[in-house]
Amino acid sequence: MKDTIVAEFKKRFGGVPSVYSSAGRINLIGEHTDYNGGFVFPGAIDKVIMAAVRPNGTELVRVYSMDLEEYVEFGLNEEDAPSQLWASYIFGVCREIIKSGGTVKGFDAVFAGNIPLGAGLSSSAALESCFAFALNDLYNDNRIPKFELAKIGQMTEHNYCGVNCGIMDQFASVMGQAGKLIRLDCRSLDFEYYPFAPEDYELILLDSRVKHELADSPYNRRRESCERVARRLGVDTLRDATMEMLESMKDEISTEDYSRAKFVIEEKERVLAVCDALMAGDYDTVGRKMYETHRGLSKDYEVSCEELDFLNDVARECGVTGSRIMGGGFGGCTINLVRKDLRDDFIRTARTRFRERFGHDPEVYPVVISDGARKVV
Ligand code: ADP
């Protein structure tokens, strides 16, 4: 990818650019926990956005997207916002760096990627992180701490792309390291790396390629349930609630609110259990917890759908070690922890059976936990 991007850069702009890259991400476990002050457990993957970037001595940014075959120019003031969505991710990063007191001047860039767009692997976070990392290196002597780069990406989504996201995606994209997952405490923003480089297992994502409901309203309803229960229990967020507390309140809240809160409280415990299991190299336990999460998301949190439950069932029948919905639900991917000797059989079976049932193939993405944002050359 690097050579193609650099060749395109030289053809369009001339000169020798620096090359930066940042990654998409998976989340092994810890779903719907972020807004409840709990833990998430993401890692960067071997699918990236890569950009060739070079200051051009003007106040103008000139960018070519190789994948979309589109060229855009924009200035660096608030009123210069480009109309193309992909360019507003880059514009937003520039603006957020400037607003936080950093420096950005005009530059030329060519970029491309191999993260599927909109599949739940956070191609947008990779795009933001790649440019945030590049501009920190080129204009700010890398003075902006890495965590701030992640926040710049998050603020870009909020302020320039209309996506009110949490910090996990950008955090994983920026901070990811090969062979390690990162447990992020969404309450304190403390984080810790855990080894994840299994010799005998692979991570395989199966993308159902369906999206059922407008993500917003069921998501907001779930959030409201959690907040309502937290208020009743007298805690800031469900992070501070236990199952005992919830049980003692069971008769006073709706069964729906009870189920939602139960999932969140159990999910918090599952993340911690998975971290312990990884330290012990116990992938069977990791996998069992993933199945428990799927069940909770499906039965208690009720954010699954026929296609995702089907993929989860196929995984179980194929003897896959762990499998669950990844992301908010109502469509998207399952993430599967698969023993290498079962891999081919699992992929073939899942493809065939899914197609028979739903009329189209799921997309298959094998991923390896890899480095996040970095300078390539
Ligand atoms: P995801 O779950 O992949 O982050 P989003 O909808 O949040 O999905 O972000 C996808 C958007 O990010 C695309 O519509 C596009 O604007 C931008 N994007 C991602 N990857 C690329 C790429 N390789 N080239 C151009 N734009 C990209």
Ligand code: MG
């Ligand atoms: Mg995104």
